Structure formats: C-alpha cells, structure tokens
Amino acid sequence: MSLLSVKDLTVVYKTQGGGVPAVRGVDLDVRKGEVLGLAGESGCGKSTIGGAILRLLPKGTEIAGQVLLDNEDVLEMRPGRLRAVRWAGASIVFQGAMHALNPVQRVGDQIAEAIVIHQQAGQKEALVRVGALLEQVGLPTRRMNDYAHELSGGQKQRVMIAMALACDPSLVIADEPTTALDVMVQAQVLRLLKELQRDLGLAMLFITHDLSVLVEVSDRLAIMYAGKIVEDGLAQQVFYEPQHPYTRALSAAFPAIGDVRFRRAPSGLGGDPPDPQQIPPGCSFHPRCPVAFDDCSRVEPWLFPAGEGRRAACLLVEGALQRAKGDGP
C-alpha cells in the first residue's frame, strides 16, 4: 500500500508575467519503506513537487490534484492538522542545508525545538532524544552544544538529517541533500541516509539532478521533464536500459568509468529544456529529441506500459503510437 500517493498534481506559480505551470499532471506513489528517486534538470518541477507535498510553496501558488499521505489529503488539511503532519508525518531535508541552520542557536536546541513543539515533550526530555539522534547520524552527543559555524559541511548536513528524523516521520523528502558536498563527504552522507532509511523502515522521496546518486539509493526512479514524468520503473532498469530518449541522454551524462563506450565519447543533447510558459505542442521533448518523427510534434504521449513495472511517455514505446492515435483527439 502506498504511504504517499500523489494524484494528478498540477502546480502553477503566479508571476507578474502570468501563470507558470511548473508541474503539469503528475502521479507518484511511494510505498512504506521504499525509496523513490525523482530526477530531472533544473526547472523541470522536481523540487516543486517536494514543496507541494508539504504545502511549502509560496502563497498564491495554484495547486490542484491530491497529495494523499496515509490516505489523508494534505492539500485539504486545516492549518492545525498540517502543522502536526509536517515533521511527524513527513519531513524534508533541504537543498543547501548549509544555510538552513540558525547561526545564533546551538544546533541541539534547534533539533529540540521541533521535538518540544510536536511531541509535547519537555526541554530535558527533548535534549536526551537529541543526543540519541546525533549519535544515530554519526555525530558525538557533545556536538549538540556547537553552533553551525563550528561544523563542517558534512556535519551540518548530518544535523539536518537528525532534525528531519526528530519526530519519527514515516516519510522523508530529501531534496538535493548532497549536492553542495564534496565527493568523499557526499558518499558518507548518502550511505548514512540509506542506512537510516533501511534501519528505520522509512519511505523516502529522493530528489536530485544527479542520476548516478539516485540509482545508488533508490528502489524505483521517476524521470521528469518539463513538469511531467516521462519515465518510471525499477531504478537499475531505468538507468541502464532507459526507454525514453531523454532518460537515455541523462543517463549518458553519468558515464561508467572503464566502459569503453563512453571513452573519449561525450554525448549530450542539443538545445535546452523548454520555457514552462511555452511548452512545445505534442511531446514536450520533441524539439531536442534525436529520434523524433512527424507525429511527435502533434500527438502528446502519456505514460505507456513499457515492460514489467515500467512506463515511458514516448511514442516509440511498442504499441504507443496506435494507442495514442486511437484514444487521442
């Protein structure tokens, strides 16, 4: 059963230049104890999804669809209920956590604050729990007395992870949690996240542009392009045998060292992701697609079944064209 079930989610940001559709009809499911990786380039809408799940988007943003967390629609929740669900039901580890800590408050107190508010615990009790949490993320308990500037980048990210776990959430949204970290520290933090996820049976929505990181931590992968999911399936299958030409290009940007196919053979896509206010007709990827044909600029594909447990939104998927033309307008 799905712990998180996002149904037909659309998000339109309000700007002076009119509405900007950032997410255009997305369905996602994350089961208990499962890691779903959400990948895509900057501007594809992946972080917006993370924000929409916990209703953290700017005021005035139009959100439609359903975000069912444990069968309860987050988008319908009253403010009090929403506050209870944030942290305790689902928490988020942000991109650029380096700057998310309060510089003038001891890190232990920052973690304790969440515990005191959400679990009606006393300060003393909370600090005991903070000590345990810090050990869980590989930091000595005494670090709770440190200020953010006394910690290195990796340590700060560990504190952020401890904070996300403070109220025993069943879902953690990790939005680019390792992006600003150095390679060695990134590997340490990834391993920590994966171990915690396994040990605590957490469900996780892991958002990043780095497909190679995702394939390492995720059970399943969903690839986003221009506000829609264009391919999903088991992580390794999607990465190693991509069906959508966009996934293929993305996957080739993370070459396997030692694989002669990549040696002295960089490959990439021409062009750039489309402006969300001017999404091309038909398949939104067709202007950049190396294998596009006539129908691609006219018929908009949806996620067609493409093998067991896999779907891809491409007219080249077997049988897709017939279905698209038969069912389509």
Next chain:
Amino acid sequence: MSGSEKAVATDEQPVLEVRDLYVNFAGRVGLIAGLLGQEATMARAVDGVNLVLHRGEVLALAGESGCGKTTLARTVMGLQEPERGQILHEGNPLRKKDLHSYRRRVQMVFQDPTAALNPRQTIYEIVAEGLRIHHVAGNEEELVASALSRAGLRPPQRFFLLYPHELSGGQRQRVVIAGALALDPEVIVADEPVSSLDASVRGEILKLLMELRDTLQISILVVTHDLGLAWTVADRVAVMYLGRIVEIGPAEDVLTKPLHPYTQALLDVVPEAGGIERPILAGEPPDPTRIPPGCRFHPRCPVVASGVAAQVKIEERCRGEDLGLAELRRGHFAACHHAAIQGSQP
C-alpha cells in the same frame, strides 16, 4: 621523480610546463595575536608540483575540494603568484612582463558562465573584448563571427546583439569558450567547465572541447572533481592531494588500474548502482594548513589503517618519509611507498 616524466616528454617540446611549483596563502591573524608576535598559519595550497602539458593533449586534474587544483590552474594562468617554482611556456620561463602576450596564448574557461559574462555587454562586445585588448589585426566582425561559429553558436550573426540573459546556460558557456577561441590560443585551462550546467547539456560542451583539440590542436587542462568526466575526455589524468600530484598517467591506466590508494578511494565513491556498500575514506577533506609528515595521505590511507603497511614493513616510511612521484609503469607515476614496493616485486 618528475625528472623521468620530463624524459618521456622530450621527443616534443611541451606547450606548458610547471616546475617545482609552490603557492602559499597566509591565514588571518587577529590584532592582539599579531601584536603578541603570533605568526599567521600558512596554507600550502600547491606544495611542489611538476607537470607538463603536451600539444593537443587533454589533461584532467582531479581531486577533492581544497586539494589545490584550482590554485594550480590559476597559477598556471598567471592569476596567482607562486611562492617558488616556474611556469614554462614552450620552454621559456614565464616572466611578469610577458604575461600580456602569454594570456593570449593561454586562455581560461571558468566554472560558472553566468558569473563570467558581463550582463550589460552584448555577445559581440564580450567576444570582441579580448581582440581589442590584444590589438589583434584583421576584421573584428569576421573574427568574432568565426569564434562564435567555432564554439557552435551558428549562425553567429544571430547572437551578436543578444545579451547573456537571453541565452541558456549551455549557450553562455559557448560564449565564454568563443571569447577564448577568438584569440587563437594554444592552451585552454578549463576549471570545472560543465559542473554548473544541466546534465543533458554537459555532453555537448565536452564534445566541443574535444573538437577544438582535434581540429585546432589546442591543449586543454581540465580541472574537475568528476572522474567520469575525466574518463570521457582526458588523455592523461593527474590526481592531486593536499597540494601535490600523487598519481599521473594515461587516463585508462589511472582510472582502471590506479596505483595510489587515494585514487582508488576517489574511484570508490563515484556513485553507481549497488555501490553503497563500498569503502569510503573516513574524515573530512584534509587541511592544507596542517600537512602531515611522511606521505601526506597516510592518516587516511587504508593501506596503513588496515595494517597492510605494517605487515610489509613500510609503515614507518609511510609515517615519516615524504616521497615524490616514481614511474611505476610506463608513463604512469605514483607517490606511494606501498605501490612502489609492489611494483618492484616480480
């Protein structure tokens, strides 16, 4: 040592050579501490580097942040004054008065094209600026057009009057490259040229750099933390740790048969499916103000930590004896006591 590397290279004059280079940065000292005579701590960012760059070669310089790779690149560009050591351009030591003409031959491409381009200049002005500074003879418009077109911005005239904000990230990086190409350089130093670009566009920029090498015989020094990128474009790879090159050789050898445990550790953390269980070096990135004695990698070295070094009776040397690069395989150098004795065994 580097002597043998030079010997390999003598069949042709290298375009660029770095000889025994040291770059230090002084830390800050507080007023009172200064009055009390406390000295600033020195960060030894580049701590004795020897390197040659051949004509038409792509050399990747890899390492963690803080290993000195960017400082080395900046020093090669003449943007940073070395404490000691020399940069040789076609065999001639670089002097301050030669910097102006040198910079025409050696151009730099920075990491973030958005920061590198003046937002208030048109693309034409940006590319023409270098031509004007260096008083390049010829029809300016033709030169700008040719540079843009070689950088893959075609037809070039379409871009003349645009401003950087009207271009995408990939196009902006092409403008930066066009600015460098306008001066017909022999060498391009590219510091993380694609790390600020989206994954799907990176390949195109790398392809462009490869084309420049193939068609114009430009030598390229790519500074990167990404070994996958090195595998895709580099002829040789140099791995830096705490201000020194600890391993250098043909990309195939260094990346698939590394000699230095640090290179192995870097390769181990390249993310891949199912790789979450592989070994990861403990600890934070090393500190250039406190370079350990002996082999500078020994405090984090798995060969020392696992007791293997003690078994083969080299632990004392690892902890106490600093060492330079030695050619352990043909054209493949490493600075490691353990690799050295392994190499000498039959």
